[in-house]
Amino acid sequence: MNATNTTRNGHRADGTHTEPFVYELDGVSKIYGSGNSRVAAIVDIDLAIRPGEFVTVVGASGSGKTTLLQLLGALDRPTSGSIACLGRGLGDMSERDLTLLRRRHIGFVFQQFNLIPTLTAHQNVEAKLAVAGGVMGDRLREQLAAVGLEGRANHLPSQLSGGEQQRVAIARALSTNPSVLLADEPTGNLDTTTGQEILQLLRALSSEHSQTVILITHDRELAAAAPRMIELRDGRIISDERNRLEAHGQEVVS
Numbered sequence: 001m002n003a004t005n006t007t008r009n010g011h012r013a014d015g016t017h018t019e020p021f022v023y024e025l026d027g028v029s030k031i032y033g034s035g036n037s038r039v040a041a042i043v044d045i046d047l048a049i050r051p052g053e054f055v056t057v058v059g060a061s062g063s064g065k066t067t068l069l070q071l072l073g074a075l076d077r078p079t080s081g082s083i084a085c086l087g088r089g090l091g092d093m094s095e096r097d098l099t100l101l102r103r104r105h106i107g108f109v110f111q112q113f114n115l116i117p118t119l120t121a122h123q124n125v126e127a128k129l130a131v132a133g134g135v136m137g138d139r140l141r142e143q144l145a146a147v148g149l150e151g152r153a154n155h156l157p158s159q160l161s162g163g164e165q166q167r168v169a170i171a172r173a174l175s176t177n178p179s180v181l182l183a184d185e186p187t188g189n190l191d192t193t194t195g196q197e198i199l200q201l202l203r204a205l206s207s208e209h210s211q212t213v214i215l216i217t218h219d220r221e222l223a224a225a226a227p228r229m230i231e232l233r234d235g236r237i238i239s240d241e242r243n244r245l246e247a248h249g250q251e252v253v254s
Helices: 065-072 095-105 121-132 138-146 162-174 192-209 220-224
Strands: 023-032 039-049 054-058 080-085 106-110 180-184 212-217 228-233 236-242
Touching (some): 054 065, 065 080, 065 180, 106 162, 192 212
16 A cells, blocks of 8 residues: 555554544455356455545446445445454444444445435435434534535425535435545536536535545546545556645645
């Protein structure tokens, strides 16, 4: 891991202590099938992600991006290796505990907006909060305002543009104030301009609330505008780079 220069348990290679990691992956592989149908989706990945990082994961179709996101989201278990999330080993957790982890600490945004068509923007966010046992009222208004939709709260998904629907999906994912937001091709169904707006929105929200965001995409130009870009090929990390302009505190315009 050339970009992080870290070992496990929050220590640098030189032995100095760093802040705890949101994610620590040690030798993680995911194999599907067996025999001649065996497919190695993820191969021997070591990875550490700190709180508040904005990370893009880029790669061609079949590179392992979605499998990696499923593992990070506790939606699947690795074939080998270990994953720790917020200091807890996922391999030691029951299915119930994994469900609670996802519900309380991980937000998901997908390429498909997955909004309930018969509910308004406000009600779609409210439904997520109700499932998670969150507080209604001001929290709902704040989330819709944060994504620029305070004036569209009472509109159905069919009355919203693609970009507006994705903003509702982001507000829904962030409504429980998760520690991590995992975004799977969130700009895939949007035009270039709207996709860039969504990326900038996610970055702004991440910065404002110090939330860790991990976004997967096939768009290398979009990925390269992020503070940190990880590239996958054939299930392996082939590069892990930090944006040089970001490292010097400069704004990166995509």
